[in-house]
Amino acid sequence: MSQMIGKRLLSSVPLLFFIALVAFSLVKLAPGDPVQTFVTPNMSPEDVARIRASLGLDLPLYMQFWIWLKNLLQGNMGFSLMNHRPVLDLVVERIPATAGLMGVSIVLALVMAIPLGLLAGANRNKWIDKLLNLISYVGISIPTFWLSxxxxxxxxxxxxxxxSMGMRTIGVESTADVIKHGILPCIVLAFGFLSVYIRYVRSSTIGQLKEDYVQLQYAYGSSRWTILLRHVLKNVLLPIITLLGMALPDLITGAIVTETVFSWPGLGSMMVTAVFQFDYPIIMGVTIFSSLLLIIGNLLADLLYSAVDPRIRNGR
Structure with a gap:
């Protein structure tokens, strides 16, 4: 197990380097110039050139990438061009707001999706299955901003x-106020996750009900719900583990649109602001952080697979 973890971590190093290289190139090649944010009508060309040099934007692209990468390896994500603060500090400040919002939404979606998906799969092509399918299709198709x-x-x-917006009421410092502000964005996010999770659980349930062990349990006289809850549910949870692993970066960047609409002070809204202001240190910091979480999520999903499924554990 430790060897597998070590190999996965080593293989993630070139992957992160490739992601950083592509993201940095795209950000730098995109239209727009962050220097224009600091330029006033009365500035001379010499002043503009001095600002560009102070930001390190007068260097060749490969030199800018090398300096940024060297600082990153030292734990320094750079300084925000607009806020003039370390990017790492800004990311750490915003993580609780986004992680709390996304975490609650994912948990709510899972708690509802597992029984509803089992119900739909066990009653394939019946009215309850068609109703849940309709709800899932609506949730997958509806734009997030429109629902918000x-x-x-x-x-x-x-x-x-x-x-309608914000995380707190001005002058009010209470948990109940934060919960009240988070209800609407949580509903929007949970509805999107719920629609996807129901489809996965339903599909997995239908496949498991065709297996021989289910027919054997019927021969032993077990009821349908006993089979579903004691036997089918264990195997249905396997694809959910993969979804949870893939959803780990969503705890950071998955609420970009929702946070923007509801003015939620999380990483998503900060990312949108950074894009409009050409604040590439923040864009790169959030991109690398979310990529790292995706790699960790996949690794955790594999470890959970081994813990849940003895066949995978014995095979390894």
Missing amino acids: MLLIYLFALKLNLLP
Whole structure:
């Protein structure tokens, strides 16, 4: 097991380097110039050139990448061009808001998707299956920003039940206030995850019900729900483990659109602001951080696979 972990970690090094190289090149080659943010009409060309040199933007592209990579290996993600603060500090400050929002949404989606997916798979082509399929298709197809605006219009403007934006009410420092602000964005995110998870659980349930061990349990006189909960559920959870591993970077960057619409002070909204302001240190910092989480998520998924499925553990 330790050898497998070591090999995976070593293989992730060139992968992260390739991701960093591609992301840095795309950011630098994209239209726009961050220097223009600091330029005023009264500035001379010499002043503009001095600003460009102070930011290190007058160097060749490969030199800029080398300096950024060397700083990254030393634990320095650089300084934000707009906020003039270390990128690592900004990322650490925003992580709790995004991780809390996404974590609650994923947990809610899982708690609802597993029983609903089992129910749909066990009643294939019946009315309950068709209804859940319809809900899943709607959740997968509906744009996130549109659903967000719809909920804001209904619950914040019309019914005046929930706040429409932000994480806290000005002057109010309480957990209940944070929860109240997070209800609408959590509903939007959880609905999207729920729609995908139901489809996976349903498909896996249908496949497991065709296996020989299910027919054997029927021959022993076991009821359908006993088979579903005691035997099928264990195998249905395997693809969910993969989904959870893939969802780990979503804890950081998965709420970009939702955070922007609801003005939630997380990494997603900071990433959008950085893109519009050409703040490439923040863009690169969040990109590398999310890529690292994706690699860790895949590794954790493999480890959980080994813990849950004895066949994989014995094979290794």
